[in-house]
Every structure is written in C-alpha cells, then in structure tokens.
Amino acid sequence: MRVKTLTPLWTGGVNSKVDRIHETGLLGSLRWWYETLVRGLGGNVCNEEHKCDFDTQKYISSKANSExxxxxxxxxxxxCQVFGATGWKRRFRLSVVExxxxxxxIQHPIKAYKKKYVSGGKEYVPTWYFSDPSKTNVSPVPPNTPKIGNFEILLQSxxxxxxIEIIKGLIQFIADWAGLGARNQMGFGIIEPIGERADASYLYEKLLTNVGNxxxxxLPSLKNVFLVQIKVGNAEEVETxxxxxxxxxxxxDNKDVRHFVMGTAGEKKDSAKKIAAKIKISHPYNxxxxxxxxxxxxxxxxYNKNWDREKIVSDIYKYLTTNYNLEVWREIDSKRDTVTPNITKPEKFLQSLLGL
Ligand SMILES: [Zn+2]
Structure with a gap:
C-alpha cells in the first residue's frame, strides 16, 4: 500500500537508535484497532493479565473442524490468532519502504496561546515540548522525529x-477514522492511501467470524468509541x-475524571500514575x-460510583458542536451519530464505518 501522511507520523520507540518509520509503531496501532473492533463484536480478546500462550500439543491433538x-x-x-502470541507467529509480515x-x-515548544490557567495563584499558559530535530544535545540521539511524505507499506501473508486484504482493510479503516502510529493525542498519524481504496469487505468478513458474547x-471497544470530524477556519497546529x-x-471539577479521560504524565516522578489519553485530536489537515x-x-x-459515560461524551459533543462545524460524528446506538443514528447492532455499525 502506498500511503501519504496528512499530519506527521510518529512511530519511534523512546530508546530506539534509528530515526526512521518503525514497523513496530505501525503494528501497535493496527493491533490496537483490531482488538477494539473484535471486542466490540463480543469476540474473544486476551488482556495484559492473561496473555495467550500457544500450546502446540493441544493444537496437534485438536479434533476441531476449523483452523x-x-x-x-x-x-x-x-x-492473537492473527497478530501472534508466545509460540505463534503473526500471520503476516509488514515492512516499510520510505x-x-x-x-x-514541529513547532516546539507549542503553547496553547488562547488559554491561560491559574494554578497556585499563578497564571500560566499550557505548553507542550517535543524533541527538536535540529538539536543534537537531546535524548534520544538522534531524536525520533515525526515524519511526513509518502511511504510504502509492504504486506505479505x-x-x-x-x-492479506484483511490488513489492507484495517489500514483503510484507520485512514478513514483515526490515526496510525503513536502519539495521536499530539495530533500525529493522519494518513491517506494513495490510489485505489482498499476493499474492506475482507476485514468485515473476517471480523464477523469473531462475533460472540x-x-x-x-476496555476500548467499537461499543464505546466515538469518531468525529470537524471543520475549522484557518486552522493552525496550535488549534489541536x-x-x-x-x-x-x-x-x-473532577481531577480523577480529567486524568482518566485526557491522560496524565503522572505527578512529580510518580510515573506509575501515568494514564494514556483516551481522546486523540489531530492536527488540521486537508x-x-x-x-x-x-x-x-x-x-x-x-474512580467512583458517579462515573457517567453519557455525560462525558455528551459534554464533548456539546463543546464541539458549539465551537466548531461538526462534519461527522459516529457512535454506536447514539442519536448523535450523523450518518445513521441509533444503530444498535455492532455488525451493522461496523459495516457502516467500513462503507459497505
Ligand atoms: Zn490473545
């Protein structure tokens, strides 16, 4: 698949010595989305505590009819059947040709200039820092900088x-709705396949075999995601x-909820409290x-018994519709969905997202 970046792509591992597009960074986001889709369909997905381990003897002695x-x-x-586990290889190979x-x-540091906050009686402007590719005294060296341009993803079953069309379909899905690679919450990872769209029906058919209870x-699931596109006037990177x-x-008003939803680096050397952002915001593109x-x-x-998913999502919806032109809002079983509201079946919702 030939791919063009619409916002910079970041795939670098922190300790990686080589400054290039890292396959592991792409595979990470492919697996994340595959898990999210399978969970949404009620399929079987292992977790951090119970990771799959392939038992060769059981495989050989199995009398089951299907693979x-x-x-x-x-x-x-x-x-894991597709992406691999201990003792079982991934069913496909992925490599990148730049x-x-x-x-x-990258603008660095970047300040959200419209915003001023008061903390401990002091006013401050929220600021984000990135590695500066033009500096050599930074860690890691050379810095893993976000990339732009065209590249090729070579896929082989x-x-x-x-x-292998299943993986092409998954990349197309990510290109249509989300971001590839890491640090999507910093605006990175919007891509577009060059040339013909991948046929998503292979992915759809494959996922249908995983429907369960x-x-x-x-956990992230097709049942709790929302996928949104807005239009902004003269947008600059800082808008993100x-x-x-x-x-x-x-x-x-609630620090725990704020950290849970928007993520946190952990407070003062307590990196154990690090929480990944659950909401990603792209840079402006196209x-x-x-x-x-x-x-x-x-x-x-x-957190607490007062956790209210509907209130959180509806607050985000209100904020975006009040301040921006909403182009698309996709969400299962929701009146907010701008294409087909209130789709209750995950299979139908997935079909709609895949444009089938
Ligand atoms: Zn597994």
Whole structure:
C-alpha cells in the first residue's frame, strides 16, 4: 500500500537508535484497532493479565473442524490468532519502504496561546515540548522525529489461510477514522492511501467470524468509541492544543475524571500514575479538517460510583458542536451519530464505518 501522511507520523520507540518509520509503531496501532473492533463484536480478546500462550500439543491433538477452532483450543484468542502470541507467529509480515520521507517541522515548544490557567495563584499558559530535530544535545540521539511524505507499506501473508486484504482493510479503516502510529493525542498519524481504496469487505468478513458474547465494559471497544470530524477556519497546529485545553477544562471539577479521560504524565516522578489519553485530536489537515476520536468506557469503577459515560461524551459533543462545524460524528446506538443514528447492532455499525 502506498500511503501519504496528512499530519506527521510518529512511530519511534523512546530508546530506539534509528530515526526512521518503525514497523513496530505501525503494528501497535493496527493491533490496537483490531482488538477494539473484535471486542466490540463480543469476540474473544486476551488482556495484559492473561496473555495467550500457544500450546502446540493441544493444537496437534485438536479434533476441531476449523483452523480457528483448533487455534482456540490451543489457547489463542481471536486477535492473537492473527497478530501472534508466545509460540505463534503473526500471520503476516509488514515492512516499510520510505520512498519520499522527511522530518516534519514541529513547532516546539507549542503553547496553547488562547488559554491561560491559574494554578497556585499563578497564571500560566499550557505548553507542550517535543524533541527538536535540529538539536543534537537531546535524548534520544538522534531524536525520533515525526515524519511526513509518502511511504510504502509492504504486506505479505505468511499463511495460505490468511488473506492479506484483511490488513489492507484495517489500514483503510484507520485512514478513514483515526490515526496510525503513536502519539495521536499530539495530533500525529493522519494518513491517506494513495490510489485505489482498499476493499474492506475482507476485514468485515473476517471480523464477523469473531462475533460472540464477551463484554468489555472497561476496555476500548467499537461499543464505546466515538469518531468525529470537524471543520475549522484557518486552522493552525496550535488549534489541536487549544481543543485539548478546552476538553481538559470540561472536566475541571473532577481531577480523577480529567486524568482518566485526557491522560496524565503522572505527578512529580510518580510515573506509575501515568494514564494514556483516551481522546486523540489531530492536527488540521486537508482544507481545515480536524479529527477527534476516542473511547469512553461504560464503567471506570476505580474512580467512583458517579462515573457517567453519557455525560462525558455528551459534554464533548456539546463543546464541539458549539465551537466548531461538526462534519461527522459516529457512535454506536447514539442519536448523535450523523450518518445513521441509533444503530444498535455492532455488525451493522461496523459495516457502516467500513462503507459497505
Ligand atoms: Zn490473545
């Protein structure tokens, strides 16, 4: 697949020595979305505490009729069957050819200039810092800088039973609705395939085989995501950070909720309290479009009994519709959905997102 970046792409691992597009960064976001889609359909997805481990003996002695059943008996969830687990290789190979890639010019540091906050009686302007590619005295060296330009994703099936079109469809889905690579909450990762759109029907058919009754109230799932596009006037990169500040402020009355939704680096050397942002905001791209997407779980009982998903999502919706032109809002079983409101079946919602 040939791909063009619409906002810079960031795939670098922190300790990585090589400054290029890292396959692992792409695979990470592909797996994240595959898990999210399978969870939404009620499929079987392992978790951090119980990761899959392939049992060769069970696989060999399995009397099941289908390969998927045999793999399940051998201990693999629906996602690990495709993306691999201990003892079981990923069903496909992914590599990157950088045909016309360069370092993105990143504004650094960037200040959300419209916003001023008061903390401990002092006024301050929220500021974000990035590695400066023009400096050498930074860590890591050389810095893993975000990239822009065109590149090629080479995909190859490693199993006659696995159709590589499934992965092409997944990349197309990410290109249509979300971001590739890491640090999407910093605006990175909007891409567009060059040439023909990938046929998403292979992905759809594959995912339909995973439909089940598992329920994931606290994890990212097609059932709790929202996918939004807004139009902004003369947008600059700083708009991403202005929106970020405004969304943070929506939850200013509850620090736990704010950190849970918008993420936190952890307070003062306590990196154990680091929480990943659940809401991502792209830089402006293509004629002042911006993309905002995220997931808000039904339950987050580590916080309090007053957790209210509907209120959080509806506050975000109100903020965006009040301040921007809303182009698209997609959300399952919701009156807010601008294409087909109140789709209750995940299969139907997925079909609609895939444009099938
Ligand atoms: Zn698994």
């Amino acid at each position: 998927a059943e045999r793999l399940k008996e051998a201990g693999l969830c629906d996602v 045909d016309n890639i360069r370092d993105a010019k 490693l199993d006659y039973d696995f159709q 598992y329920h994931y109230a606290e 950070f202005n929106i970020k500040c405004d969304l943070r402020r929506l939850f200013s 004629d002042n479009l911006m993309r905002i997407w995220g997931w808000i779980p039904e339950e987050a009982d580590c």
